[in-house]
Amino acid sequence: MKTLGTASAAPGEMDTGRLQVGETRDGGEFGLPVAVINGVEDGPTLYVQAVSDGDELNGLGVLQRVVPQIPPEDLSGTILVVGIVNYHAFQVAEHRNPIDDTKMNRTYPGDESGTSSERIAAATFGAASRADLILDLHQGSTSRMLNEVRVRCGKRHRLHDDCLELAKVFGCGHVLDQKGPDGQLARAGPDEGIPTIDPELGGCVGWDEESIRYGVKGVFNVLEYYGFLDGDVTLDSQIRATGFDRYGSPAGGLVRFRKDLGEVVDAGEVLFEVTDPFGQLKAEVTADDGGIFWRSRRLPQVATGEYVCSVGTGIDEF
Incomplete structure (x- = not known):
């Protein structure tokens, strides 16, 4: 039993x-x-x-x-x-x-x-x-x-x-x-x-x-x-990833992603943009390191410094 x-x-x-x-x-x-x-x-x-x-x-x-x-x-x-x-x-x-x-x-x-x-x-x-x-x-x-x-x-x-x-x-x-x-x-x-x-x-x-x-x-x-x-x-x-790079928003507004989950990211590539309510570009955030686009916020609205996305880093296969 x-x-x-x-x-x-x-x-x-x-x-x-x-x-x-x-x-x-x-x-x-x-x-x-x-x-x-x-x-x-x-x-x-x-x-x-x-x-x-x-x-x-x-x-x-x-x-x-x-x-x-x-x-x-x-x-x-x-x-x-x-x-x-x-x-x-x-x-x-x-x-x-x-x-x-x-x-x-x-x-x-x-x-x-x-x-x-x-x-x-x-x-x-x-x-x-x-x-x-x-x-x-x-x-x-x-x-x-x-x-x-x-x-x-x-x-x-x-x-x-x-x-x-x-x-x-x-x-x-x-x-x-x-x-x-x-x-x-x-x-x-x-x-x-x-x-x-x-x-x-x-x-x-x-x-x-x-x-x-x-x-x-x-x-x-x-x-x-x-x-x-x-x-x-x-x-x-x-x-396999051995770490994360986390990205916050440098400005308040609406997030527009340039990468989707699972996509390969190269250093310097644009991850997301922030616009005002009328679509005018306010900020652009690029990847510090290469990796995999791993996680992102669901809602588009962000305040300054608020979490937006993560890139998995230290990538290999096993």
């Missing part, structure tokens, strides 16, 4: 339930939606979570499609799933947990006696620590972004190559290989000896079907490559 919270599944079964993590402001208990898929054969354990940031829903769209498609009778091993991590932010469609104004993915491995976010992180990290592999499904918030996978442990980490392999197996086509901030699950997992990646499935308001399809394919790639399910996975070469 495999359990997670109130979900309990015998071999060859799947069950859903709740992982209790505290009480709401009216004193009522609340729990995170969880699922356990227990294969008929022994094997490794995969942990998957989504909605660590309350407005990043593509990962939930992936789970909504993946979980019903996994046949427990054909599975070797166990899959542990937390469908919505940032419970409070999800309820109000916000990025950060409104109870403590915290970005959840800066609180791992958490604290059972800490803030709201730290308690949720501790509960979900307890589940993740039971796994052999961890997938933490994200998206680029509500901005526009490539489908990519992030390896956040840093190149000197003993599990870097294992995390990079997991990223290649997931197979979005683009990888950011850059050490992440403290408190990220993709940092904390490898420190516990568990290869962990952070797929960033595009960026949108609500969810985006193309990015969800990338995520569904990525999860099944992992299940087949690591022996949870039968199947062959071809590892395609990935475009």
Whole structure:
């Protein structure tokens, strides 16, 4: 029998339930939606979570499609799933947990006696620590972004190559290989000896079907490559970036992009222009370095200094 919270599944079964993590402001208990898929054969354990940031829903769209498609009778091993991590932010469609104004993915491995976010992180990290592999499904918030996978442990980490392999197996086509901030699950997992990646499935308001399809394919790639399910996975070469150049607007007005997501950028090329409301050019911003046009704001209006776009730098293929 495999359990997670109130979900309990015998071999060859799947069950859903709740992982209790505290009480709401009216004193009522609340729990995170969880699922356990227990294969008929022994094997490794995969942990998957989504909605660590309350407005990043593509990962939930992936789970909504993946979980019903996994046949427990054909599975070797166990899959542990937390469908919505940032419970409070999800309820109000916000990025950060409104109870403590915290970005959840800066609180791992958490604290059972800490803030709201730290308690949720501790509960979900307890589940993740039971796994052999961890997938933490994200998206680029509500901005526009490539489908990519992030390896956040840093190149000197003993599990870097294992995390990079997991990223290649997931197979979005683009990888950011850059050490992440403290408190990220993709940092904390490898420190516990568990290869962990952070797929960033595009960026949108609500969810985006193309990015969800990338995520569904990525999860099944992992299940087949690591022996949870039968199947062959071809590892395609990935475009890797090791950093970002971020660009803000030198003037207020309306942004007009000259590059689109995924396009190659040469140093000195125009990335975007800023015009007044009548189309008169106010400013032009060029790339400092070559790379890939990786991310951009969604709304055209900007104030002076406001974020506009990012170019992935240090590009190679692996």
